[in-house]
Amino acid sequence: MTSVVGVDFGTLKTVIAVARNRGVDVITNEVSNRATPSLVGFGPKSRYLGEAAKTQEISNLKNTVNCLKRLAGRSFNDPDIQTEQQYVTAPLVDINGQVGAEVNYLGNSEKFTATQLVAMYLSKIKQTTANELKLPVADLCLSVPAWFTDSQRRALLDAAEIAGLKVLRLMNDTTAAALGWGITKLDLPAPEEQPRRVCFIDIGHSNFTCSIVEFKKGELAVKATAWDRNFGGRDFDKALVDHLAKEFKGKYKVDINTHGRAMARTIAAAEKTKKILSANQQAPVNIESLMNDVDASAMVTRQEFEAMVEPLLARIHVPLEQALAQAKLSKEDIDVIEIVGGGSRVPVLKERIQAFFEKPLSYTMNADEAIARGCAFSCAILSPAFRVRDFTVQDIISYPIEFGWEKAPDIPDEDTSLTVFNKGGVLPSTKILTFYRKQPFDLEARYANSEELPGKTNPWIGRFSVKGVKADGKEDFMICKLKARVNIHGVLNVENGYYVEDQEVEEEVKDDDKKEDDKKDADTRKVKKQVRKGDLPIASGTSSLDASAKTALTEKESAMVMEDKLVADTEEKKNELEAYIYDLRAKLDEQYADLSSEDEKSAIRAKLESTEDWLYDEGDDATKGVYVSKMEEIRALAGPVVQRHFEKVDAERRAVQERVEAEQAAKRAAEEEARKAAEAEKAAQGGSDQEMKDADAPQTESEEAGDPK
Structure with missing residues (x-):
């Protein structure tokens, strides 16, 4: 059995939901909180992740990194990152163009990229989930802001992979909330009816998103999404x-x-x-x-x-107006306005949104947990391990994507760019691009309107080199078909390429008026059809990490997880030793008082004292093995006394057991005696009855007749 997990990865905190028991539950972490701080901290011996990072944050500000999500997939020199530094207490640095943090870890100055930091945090989320479910965790659905670009989405996918997780879907926050809202509704309009239109407004710790979603039975379609990236x-x-x-x-x-x-x-x-x-x-x-x-x-x-x-x-109305305009709807067309996100609790915010729509707002969802629940539902729908009512989710593309290429020397009037995916187009989406070429060629994908992107994001998405193209003797050009796809995560790839040839084939002319009998005399005609002839290999260059870099980072993360585990185990053994010292000392004066000689007691007390002094002095920073051996030394010394105590307790237990058994045997004997007496009495009673039967009948009648009773 595998688990089905939805994670709302927030700027401030993260909520984990799991699908189980015919529903979705939000799970608690090691300190029983339903949300875990999105923090990674570094110390002289180990990392601090989640709650542990929060505990030491104020005393370790320079080595604690927050706002992890907003750093992922960004370049250091982006003005957005300079704004982010005022919220992040650790110093942000440039690591090969990417943003990262410089911290003191294990006594050394270390630099970690944002992707690594997110991977560390996701390792913690994975561990928290596995501890709660008692199951291995592999697949999950992760939420992202709708405004995340291709490089930001790829950074999260890479981070999840480094943490040993497989993302079934990167899901836009408001879309996840919409799925959580719609999948439980049994009264959605039928396909032929007018859809129910719901506006989802999510105000989180750092951003504000508004999506307009149309619902019909078993499906939702996002019609528009608008946002303010720096409002929360x-x-x-x-x-x-x-x-x-x-x-x-x-x-x-x-x-x-x-x-x-x-x-x-x-x-x-x-x-x-x-x-x-x-x-x-x-x-x-x-x-x-x-x-x-x-x-x-x-x-x-x-x-x-x-x-x-x-x-x-004063900025609240802007995303609301943009979303309505994009969906080509008016305020009156909206049936329900659902508010989620922790930031939505400010009363004046709700008043302004209500005033904008001129109708009451709806709060039927848990503001903090709605997105995680929606992600868990999405994971359940996508996971083969789970059966769930099917619900189709159709999202939209956030930014227009265009392809550019070099002009073919033999086609002087060829265009060199084309917007292939439009903003607001359906997601996921596939388009087939056709090129006429004589030799291998490259194309580049980029965002068409760079001014719409966050900060100064580079509009470049990827470069795709098409190999194996050559002109045939008979044909001037090879007809190349490329399959471009914006996938379920909102990430663009050129997935495959193939070449076709025009061939003449016989095709039946369809004529609906003809009767069945005439079918054998049906007319045919020759038509030109493109027939797939072979594959074209494609080499892709994108912002994703290459396989070798990912493997190296995965190994490094695994080593750090082991290091953290060793430190935690060592701390546990140290605490066990300390607790054992106190426990044994108390027992020497109580349970063990009559079972040990004065010499034994003084020897054990001396050992306890010397170990305790060592523990609070140079033993404060020993290894796990040393703590275990110290414990064994004390156990060996106290062994005979403890053994006597066990024997005494065992003897007392046996004595009690024997007494209970004797009482039970006596009780059984008494019951047997009583049973035999009852049988004897019954037998005697049977004999007297027989005597009465043997006496003559008239006498019996006269006795009965004259009976004084």
Whole structure:
């Protein structure tokens, strides 16, 4: 049995859902939280992933990396990444053009690419899921923002592969929410009826997406998706942080912008304050030991907070208008407006969206878990291991894609580029491109409108070299057919190539008026048809990692996982040793008090004391084997005493058992005695009955007649 997993990989935290028990459950992590912080930290002995990274974040800011998702597949010199650095506490660096982080790991300065960092985090998600399900985890469905480009999507697919995971589908966030909403509805319109139109608005920690989706029975079709990449919970937090920074500077003469830890504490306080203000009109802010031994406090009202975020609120309508325009619909055409995402809880946000649509909003889905649940449903539909009601998901292409090529010398008027996939086109989608060529040639794929892309993303997607092209003696050109596909992940490939030849073939002329009998005299005509003759090999160059690089990174990740496991096991053995020392010391005065001589006790106590001193001194950083051998030494010394205790307990247990058995035997004997007595009495009773039968009948009658009873 394999597991079916959906993962909502968020900027702030990640939610894991699994399909099981005829439904979808969100699973909890090692500290029983339903969401795991999207963080990777590095220490002198091991990595800290998820919850562990969160625990040590404030004390290890320079070695903790957050916003992992927003770094994946981006180049270091992109202005978006420079913006991202204000949210990421570890220093971001350039690694062969890609963005990465420089951290101190195992006592050395190390650089890891964003793809590696995401892989580390996905390893943790894999482990959390496997621990909960008690099953190996291989296949999953992973959510991504709809605005992710080809290179960002490929980076996530590479990261998953490095972590030993197979992504069945990279699914746009709002599409996942839509699937989760639609698959459980039993009252969707029939295929011939007007579809139900639902607007899904997802406001997460870092971005805001709006999708308009049409539902019919057993299917959904995304009609439009629009977004604001830099609008989310963290931008609301930042407005509060800027306000508090100003207030603390005036009130306490401290500048949190110069002090990383003070800034981190203020961000945590701002996030908490924002949440309190969602339910209350005002919220106190208290930060102990902010910096320079200053305890800072402030009071923020909801009104003040709304004034701070007004510049953000003024942008809400833009994606909503864009989505309606793209879908060619008006506000009145929308039947339901579903809101999801943690950032959607701010009351003024909901008010503005409701005012825009002029109708009440719907909150039937779990804001934090809807996307993970939708991903789990998608994984269940795609997985052969699971049976689920079939539900067709038709998404759309986010950016137009064009192909360019060199002009063939023999075709002077040939175009050299063509937009093959349009924005808003159906996803997944396949197109066949036809070229007339005499020798091998290359084509390049790129995004047609680079200004639509995030930041300064390079519009280049890939280069595809078509091999094996040669002109035949009879023909001037080889007719080459290339199959270009934007796949289920939203990733473009030229999947295969083949060449065809025009051949004349006999074809029956169809005439519907003819009767069946006339079929044998049917007319035929010669037509030219293209017949597939052979394959053309294609060499692809894209932003995906090549196989050897992926293998090397997979091996490195496996080694780090083993290193982390060894450190965790070592820590466990150290804790076991410490607990054993305390436990044995207490038992010497209690259970073992009468079972050991004074010499034995003093020898064991001396050993415990020396081991404890060692443990808190040079033994603080020993290996797993050393802790195990220290434990064995104490066990050997205390063995005879422990053995006596076992024997005493065993003797007591046997005595109790014997007593119970004796009581049970006595009880059985008494029951047997009682049974025999009852049988004897019954036999005696039977004899007297027989005597009464043998007496003569009239006497019996007269006795009965004169019976005084």
